[in-house]
Amino acid sequence: MRLTARMSRRHLLVVTSALALASLAPAAFAQDSETLVIARSMDVNSLDPARAFCDTCQIYLSATYETLVTLAPDNQSLVPSLAASWDINSETTEFTFHLKPEAVFADGSPVEAKDVVWSFQRLLNLKGSPSFLMDGMTAVEEVDPKTVKVTVAAPDSEFVNKISATYAAIINSDVAIEAGAIADETAATADTSETWFFENSAGSGPFTLAGYTPETELRFARNDAYYGTKSPFAEVVITQVQDAVSQAQALESGAVDIAMQIDPDTAASISSPDVTTEVVPSFNFVYVAFSPGAASAEGKLTPAVREALALAIDYDGMLEFTVGGNGFKQSSPIPNGFPGTAGLPEPSQDVEKAKALLAEAGFPDGFTLDAVYPNDNVYGVDLNLMMQKVQQDFAAVGVTINLQPQTYPVWRDQLTGDGIPVTAVYYAPDYYGSGQYVAYFAMIESTPWAARAGGAAPEAVVNPAEADLYAQALAATGEASDALYNQIGLEMIKDKIIIPLVSPNLVLAYGSDLAGVRYSACCNLPLNEITRK
Amino acid sequence: MLGYLLRRMVAMPLLLLGIASVVFLLSQITKGDPLSALIPERMMSNAEVVATVKAQWGLDRSLPERYLIYMGHLIQGDLGTSFGTRRPVSTDIAERLPATIELVVAAMIFGCTSGIGLGLLAARFKNTVTDSAARIFALIGSSVPVFWSGLILLFIFSVKLGWVSGPGRLDARTDPPPGITGFFTVDSLLAGNVPLFLEALGHLILPAFVLGWSVTGIVTRLIRSSLLEAMNMDYIRTARAKGAPENVVLIHHALRNALIPALTILGFTFAYLITGAVLTETIFSWPGIGSYAVSAARSLDYPAIVGVTLVGAVAFLLANLLTDIAYAFANPRVKLEG
Numbered sequence: 001m002r003l004t005a006r007m008s009r010r011h012l013l014v015v016t017s018a019l020a021l022a023s024l025a026p027a028a029f030a031q032d033s034e035t036l037v038i039a040r041s042m043d044v045n046s047l048d049p050a051r052a053f054c055d056t057c058q059i060y061l062s063a064t065y066e067t068l069v070t071l072a073p074d075n076q077s078l079v080p081s082l083a084a085s086w087d088i089n090s091e092t093t094e095f096t097f098h099l100k101p102e103a104v105f106a107d108g109s110p111v112e113a114k115d116v117v118w119s120f121q122r123l124l125n126l127k128g129s130p131s132f133l134m135d136g137m138t139a140v141e142e143v144d145p146k147t148v149k150v151t152v153a154a155p156d157s158e159f160v161n162k163i164s165a166t167y168a169a170i171i172n173s174d175v176a177i178e179a180g181a182i183a184d185e186t187a188a189t190a191d192t193s194e195t196w197f198f199e200n201s202a203g204s205g206p207f208t209l210a211g212y213t214p215e216t217e218l219r220f221a222r223n224d225a226y227y228g229t230k231s232p233f234a235e236v237v238i239t240q241v242q243d244a245v246s247q248a249q250a251l252e253s254g255a256v257d258i259a260m261q262i263d264p265d266t267a268a269s270i271s272s273p274d275v276t277t278e279v280v281p282s283f284n285f286v287y288v289a290f291s292p293g294a295a296s297a298e299g300k301l302t303p304a305v306r307e308a309l310a311l312a313i314d315y316d317g318m319l320e321f322t323v324g325g326n327g328f329k330q331s332s333p334i335p336n337g338f339p340g341t342a343g344l345p346e347p348s349q350d351v352e353k354a355k356a357l358l359a360e361a362g363f364p365d366g367f368t369l370d371a372v373y374p375n376d377n378v379y380g381v382d383l384n385l386m387m388q389k390v391q392q393d394f395a396a397v398g399v400t401i402n403l404q405p406q407t408y409p410v411w412r413d414q415l416t417g418d419g420i421p422v423t424a425v426y427y428a429p430d431y432y433g434s435g436q437y438v439a440y441f442a443m444i445e446s447t448p449w450a451a452r453a454g455g456a457a458p459e460a461v462v463n464p465a466e467a468d469l470y471a472q473a474l475a476a477t478g479e480a481s482d483a484l485y486n487q488i489g490l491e492m493i494k495d496k497i498i499i500p501l502v503s504p505n506l507v508l509a510y511g512s513d514l515a516g517v518r519y520s521a522c523c524n525l526p527l528n529e530i531t532r533k
Numbered sequence: 534m535l536g537y538l539l540r541r542m543v544a545m546p547l548l549l550l551g552i553a554s555v556v557f558l559l560s561q562i563t564k565g566d567p568l569s570a571l572i573p574e575r576m577m578s579n580a581e582v583v584a585t586v587k588a589q590w591g592l593d594r595s596l597p598e599r600y601l602i603y604m605g606h607l608i609q610g611d612l613g614t615s616f617g618t619r620r621p622v623s624t625d626i627a628e629r630l631p632a633t634i635e636l637v638v639a640a641m642i643f644g645c646t647s648g649i650g651l652g653l654l655a656a657r658f659k660n661t662v663t664d665s666a667a668r669i670f671a672l673i674g675s676s677v678p679v680f681w682s683g684l685i686l687l688f689i690f691s692v693k694l695g696w697v698s699g700p701g702r703l704d705a706r707t708d709p710p711p712g713i714t715g716f717f718t719v720d721s722l723l724a725g726n727v728p729l730f731l732e733a734l735g736h737l738i739l740p741a742f743v744l745g746w747s748v749t750g751i752v753t754r755l756i757r758s759s760l761l762e763a764m765n766m767d768y769i770r771t772a773r774a775k776g777a778p779e780n781v782v783l784i785h786h787a788l789r790n791a792l793i794p795a796l797t798i799l800g801f802t803f804a805y806l807i808t809g810a811v812l813t814e815t816i817f818s819w820p821g822i823g824s825y826a827v828s829a830a831r832s833l834d835y836p837a838i839v840g841v842t843l844v845g846a847v848a849f850l851l852a853n854l855l856t857d858i859a860y861a862f863a864n865p866r867v868k869l870e871g
Contacts, residue, residue: 037705045573046619053573127585129576188585194619214618214625215828216820217705239705240818246700249692255699409565409833416566416577425574440575448578 034234039241040260048197049169053129058166062523065169065203075521092155099146105172105204106223113142118173122183130167155475161433172202206528258510263380264326267507282506283335284379284428288499293455294419306496308357311350312397321389323504330500332489333441339434340485354397366398373424375405379504419455434485442466453497556842560835570616570832613836622840631715633821637806644745652756675750683743683816698735700818740817759791800856804849
């Protein structure tokens with residue numbers, strides 16, 4: 001009896017221990033091949049196409065919505081998307097789009113002309129960040145259920161490029177209206193759908209929104225009703241990983257499939273054969289901007305002085321210092337490879353000439369300026385390091401700049417307030433087209449940088465030639481247009497307001513079992529082109 | 534006791550309103566463009582976009598107007614809408630608070646148990662190598678910044694050795710458990726999903742260790758000094774005289790009394806960990822209140838800033854209150870009179 005009880009107790013203990021040990025054993029790590037995981041630092045400001053304006057938004061919108069046209073993999077050609085074809089009148093003021101008969105939204109309803117009309121009107125009237133794409137549109141009308149005509153006030157040979165931007169996504173109007181979305185003139189004040197768009201998508205793309213948690217994850221589910229080629233992934237997750245090193249670690253450990261913001265230095269430290277890294281040119285660039293009209297510039301930044309400062313910069317050294325040579329110099333504030341950039345003169349350093357120009361301008365002993373810029377790392381470029389290099393280069397010609405890195409909001413406050421004599425900023429494209437750069441950087445009355453650089457007296461920096469050339473470029477097409485953008489580029493170089501320093505290369509880092517990972521000028525990372533081998 | 538509680542409960546809302554007012558006003562006078570989170574840099578010179586956004590968010594009103602509107606909503610329990618996430622602040626906090634609490638509770642468990650254990654060792658083996666080692670380990674935990682120890686330990690144990698999971702609350706591929714408490718470890722057990730529980734635990738261990746280690750030091754030192762003080766009291770001498778073994782004397786008699794001052798610290802420790810999770814959450818991509826606070830501060834998202842501050846304030850006030858109550862139970866000589 002006693003013996004039996006004792007044996008029983010021991011046996012029970014052994015069995016219990018075994019069970020405990022078994023349950024503690026970690027399940028073997030098995031990669032779910034139906035889920036694609038992307039690590040990036042998300043910068044989502046909205047998931048509503050008409051309000052969104054961020055790099056991650058481009059990925060999201062191009063996966064869940066479709067535009068009428070989109071960029072081909074060559075990052076230059078426009079190819080049909082929702083529109084099977086389009087016609088443009090000889091004056092370049094009327095654009096007629098013929099929708100694909102087979103295109104349907106995720107809920108199965110057909111994509112119709114009324115959806116295009118509604119989406120474009122809303123993009124214009126909501127006055128969100130991407131509303132500038134519709135500037136100049138005077139009418140958008142339904143010709144028949146599958147044909148749309150858009151009319152613009154002035155010739156715009158770049159209009160079709162503009163609507164390849166992901167923000168010009170075509171929204172299922174019936175679904176969106178039900179959610180409180182408004183497209184007419186009252187949209188800016190009356191539309192209440194932003195919250196709905198954070199929880200739902202209303203597009204025709206290969207994926208739908210499965211869930212979004214701010215700064216945590218963005219989940220996509222495959223759209224099984226997609227009328228085109230379906231993705232092999234049932235689910236795609238963009239997971240928030242803040243820095244390049246953490247992203248690289250997650251990639252090497254297999255926790256993620258793609259890391260999107262790895263800089264070349266970090267990429268070089270990845271040794272796993274399970275990871276592929278490609279370094280490709282991007283169209284992003286980081287620039288220094290001079291604002292002669294800034295209060296603390298005190299009239300020092302004359303054209304001659306600006307030219308001297310531009311000549312003082314060691315552009316080759318800058319590339320080495322900031323991105324270890326993984327990037328390109330850029331001539332004008334229009335990225336290399338965009339229309340009209342071929343043949344523009346490369347920036348170069350000439351210290352002696354810079355000194356001579358400064359002496360001639362009345363500053364033989366130099367002067368001091370403030371340089372205020374965001375304390376940030378963008379596209380792999382540490383702005384602090386970049387500005388330290390600029391400081392060194394300017395010091396060589398006798399000009400002292402006081403470096404003042406600031407938090408982003410403080411920097412912005414100053415940029416729109418008293419202005420900043422010398423600052424550093426960055427730009428990434430929304431679509432393939434040079435007009436967006438002219439509209440932003442040219443010294444044309446009312447462009448953002450003419451206003452910032454000129455301060456209280458914008459007319460002092462305005463370059464009349466640029467406005468004329470821009471209007472002509474928009475009225476011309478093809479090579480004629482390219483030639484005009486080339487001239488605008490030359491004028492912008494002459495302005496010496498925007499000085500591009502680095503066009504950093506982009507690192508594509510992904511699991512070696514993936515194919516189709518590429519960089520897109522409009523959409524960042526086209527998800528539907530990715531497959532697992 | 535009841536009277537004391539009532540007075541504290543009545544004072545709390547007034548304190549919270551005061552805190553909210555101060556933080557609101559501070560966020561208004563802080564330098565920086567309040568539209569930073571609402572309008573991207575490229576659009577900040579577009580007068581139409583700027584005017585539209587200001588009108589939508591009420592930023593075109595004067596400061597007194599904004600203050601009164603904000604406070605009016607706050608009194609009704611409405612924390613406003615976050616500039617950064619575009620969602621109600623209360624929704625954001627409700628979603629993130631469980632993550633922080635889960636982390637902090639785990640950190641407390643580690644920090645306090647290790648602190649008490651090390652304190653016991655240090656006191657029991659006073660002035661020996663064990664004493665020095667225990668105190669050094671504890672001191673390192675409270676001296677080394679969490680962002681440094683977090684990165685180092687993440688690299689060693691997760692990347693190199695692969696013993697624990699990487700950043701985040703779960704693997705990115707994993708769908709979270711059905712939301713009941715918001716604590717993934719608890720919810721996965723409630724769902725009967727043991728592998729998911731183990732995965733959640735695997736993700737929790739390292740950040741909890743890093744965060745908890747930061748309070749090990751203070752707990753260790755407090756327990757050690759309290760125990761040493763207690764060991765010199767008359768009742769300890771009496772227990773020894775009765776022939777009780779040293780370990781029994783230490784644990785059964787001295788420790789209970791030594792815990793009384795520790796309770797005060799433990800209460801504040803919990804509140805400290807709630808607010809100290811900021812850096813740990815950032816390093817480990819832990820989607821809690823701390824990382825929310827970082828983002829809010831970075832982008833001058835004042836509704837979110839005030840919301841998080843109120844949560845922190847509530848944590849401190851409640852922790853203080855619970856500590857006082859626990860204190861009364863632990864030490865019968867202390868009465869919380871009404």
